[in-house]
Amino acid sequence: MAEKILVAVAWPYANGPRHLGHVAGFGVPSDIFARYHRLKGNDVLMISGTDEHGTPVSLAADREGVTPKALADRYNRIIGDDLHTLGLSYDIFTRTTTRNHYRVVQDVFKTLYDQGYLLRQTTMGAFSATTGRTLPDRYIEGTCPICGYHEARGDQCDQCGNQLDPADLINPRSKVDGTPPVFRETEHFFLDLPAFAEQLAAWITRQEHWRPNVRTFSLNLLDDLRPRAITRDLDWGVPIPLPEYADRETKRIYVWFDAVIGYLSASIEWARSRGTPDAWREWWQNPQAPHYYFMGKDNIVFHTVIWPAILLGYGNGGEVGGGTGEPLQLPHNVVSSEFLTMEGRKFSSSRGIVIYVNDFLSRYDPDPLRYFLTIAGPENQDADFTWAEFVRRNNDELVANWGNLVNRTLTNVFRNFGQVPQPGPLAPEDVALMEATERGFAAIGTLLEGTKFKAALTEAMRLASQVNFYLSEQEPWKVIKSDRERAATVLYTALRCVDHLKTMMTPFLPFTSQQLHEMLGYDGFIAGPLAFRECTEEDGSTHRVLTGDYAGWVGRWQASDLPIGQVLRKPEPLFKKLDEKVVDEELARYQ
Ligand SMILES: [Zn+2]
Incomplete structure (x- = not known):
């Protein structure tokens, strides 16, 4: 049966565009996790939005002579565009300046106040x-x-x-x-x-x-x-929902308190927008629905102590929760990443040591960035982004291993057969290779469920090199001149493995996996597409959310049964080899 899984992603702060350090920590890992569980057939709800209140936004707005809302509007749009381009498959990426969010925050505040916790x-x-x-x-x-x-x-x-x-x-x-x-x-x-304190100690000890x-x-x-x-x-924030504060324009709820409640309010907004206003309860009031939170290490305290305390205090709620059903669920796992530096230095927008996501993606494709941030990112220890290493990993790993495997397999099949060839009798090495590749679903799946993303991708790449090795040994492009049936068998074997690996690569490399899916002759989506949608609230105000229709994905986390005779589409290389001079050009740009 499908498991309900909440993927709660840290809220980027709307006072500027996001840099690579930000998306390495909260963005890419959470998306890998969500995409894997969707392919498994689980019912994922992935939520986040821009965090828009607080002094940094109001001070930045003052400096520019605009209102805090206008500043937040601008960066909500820029950040939403970045996350869309990077392929982060939110069910809803919203913002904290919605009426819905205000209502939920005020209800949580009021309920905690009534319970004596404030x-x-x-x-x-x-x-x-x-x-x-x-x-x-x-x-x-x-x-x-x-x-x-x-x-x-x-x-x-x-x-x-x-x-x-x-x-x-x-x-x-x-x-x-x-x-x-x-x-x-x-x-x-x-x-x-x-x-x-006591409840938290007992709970954390069990984790x-x-x-x-x-x-x-x-x-x-x-x-x-x-x-x-x-x-x-402060005058920029959610008003305090108590009568004596009704006309106090200069006292507001502190931004960190409202931001963590965003996980709940975004889930409620998602449920309403689908016309199923109570659907959020299937995740939040369901003890069988694990909640995974993704963030940088500087945010751990909010997710393991403060937000759980708020949830414990709220129980099954005030007005929004309605006082029925299970209490709101505590986090099941809090997945925090370490920090990413750039060329050995700490990212700093003010000192110009920064690579913005939109700038990066204006020159390079999203999948190579996702690859780098997973294989060399700050999952368990601080990591460094260098252009030399980005170019090396793109060329020597992505292009030379996985890209090359796809390219030579599909090109040879397309040129010689045009469709998935009918294999002859399978040799033991063909069977062994297919079985070894199929075992990747279990091995990589276990690693992904344990949030070991780097190890999972390393295993997928190892399987790709095994298939490459097999092709180099079997040389179907030579064998075809003398034994067409054996060449068909080898290429069929390689093609099956490529199809399995396509699925295993999808959480990490969604854009090229979708492209490969189509080149293999399939229709429909195994990844994407994401879409922006305008949401209208009760008072007629509108805001844009990032969402997508993932329920219709045709891919499944299991061995494929690539139909014999399926007609391939013309293969194109999945990745571009980068010229070494990119390194000097980029370093000059960011000096
Ligand atoms: Zn000191």
């Missing part, structure tokens, strides 16, 4: 002396009281690593205009995390299938759990 506390807030508006922690700089570092941030010191409070800094100053901030008392709501670093890190966080502010003095 505490009111008066704290010293930092405000800009020039504008009177709140200054977020990370926009305050000063000397670290612990190590004396001069450029410590209000939230932490990058030199000694200690967490700080802006009021601790010596000689604090605003990073926006250099003036010292003004500190004054302000009331905020805090999520009572210590109230969940023995998590990557060890995620589990250990999360358990350590529980040792020092404190209430965490979920409101801010």
Whole structure:
């Protein structure tokens, strides 16, 4: 029976275009996972959107003289286009400025408040002396009281690593205009995390299938759990749903609190948009539906401690949940990646050390990028993107191994037979090769289910080289001159293996796998197509979401039965060999 699987992908922040580091962490791994499970016949719901509230958006908008919404509109569009071009197969990629999202966030806030999980506390807030508006922690700089570092941030010191409070800094100053901030008392709501400490400890301890670093890190966080502010003095965010705050224009829900609730609100939006408004419950209130979250390692705390605490507090809900059925499900796995650097340096948009996704994809195809980010990306340790390595892996691995196998198999079949040839009697080596390739479905499937993407792709590539080796030994292009039946048998064997490998490669390389699917003479989709759709809300406002129809995919994660006599379409190379001079050109561009 089809399993319901939630693939919850970190929400990219809408204050600029996304660079390769971003999509290496949250994007490509989650899409590989979702595509694999769809091919398995499972019922995947893959959700995300742009995270659009908070100070970085409002400050960037101020600098440009536009409204925060206008800035978010622009980057939502750019980011959505990037993810579409990269082939990330969301069921819904939406945004946090929708009415639906506001309604769900406010319901979660109100429910936690009614249950007594939100505490009111008066704290010293930092405000800009020039504008009177709140200054977020990370926009305050000063000397670290612990190590004396001069450029410590209000939230932490990058030199000694200690967490700080802006009021601790010596000689604090605003990073926006250099003036010292003004500190004054302000009331905020805090999520009572210590109230969940025991439940969280018991739950995390049971998660023995998590990557060890995620589990250990999360358990350590529980040792020092404190209430965490979920409101801010700011005018850009979701309003606080309590009567006494109804006309307080300068107090809003803190962006991190609203962003994690996006996983739930996006699922609800998806269900409504299909005319099945309760369908989200099949994932969220179903203990048999595992939830997988994908993110960079800097976001672990939100997904293993804070979001689970919110879910525990909400239970089966207020207005949105309706108080019936199972409580909302906690994460089954939290798949965090490490960081990607570029040519040995940390990505930094402000210092120009950056490769934007849209810029990259304007010159190169998406599959070679997806290949590189999987085989050489930051899955288990920090990884480095270099142009030399990108060109080498494209040419020596993708083109020389998989691309070459497809090309020589299909070209020889197409030229000599035009269709899947009728094989003669199979020799033991033909049978052995087909069986070895077929075993890839189980081996690679197990690796993918364990979120070991690099190992899975490495295994698929190993199988491709085995088939290449077989072809080089059998030389059907020579044999055909003397023994047409034996050549047909060898090419049939290779073609079957290529067809199996096509399916195994699809989660990683969806664009070229679809192309190969068509060249093999099949119709329909095993991958794609994605589509943008306009959504209209109750008040008539519209927004664009990225979605796709994956239920109609014809591919299945199993050995194919390539019909004999199926007419092939004219083969074209799947990948382009890159000239070595690309390396110098690109390095010059990014200096
Ligand atoms: Zn320090």
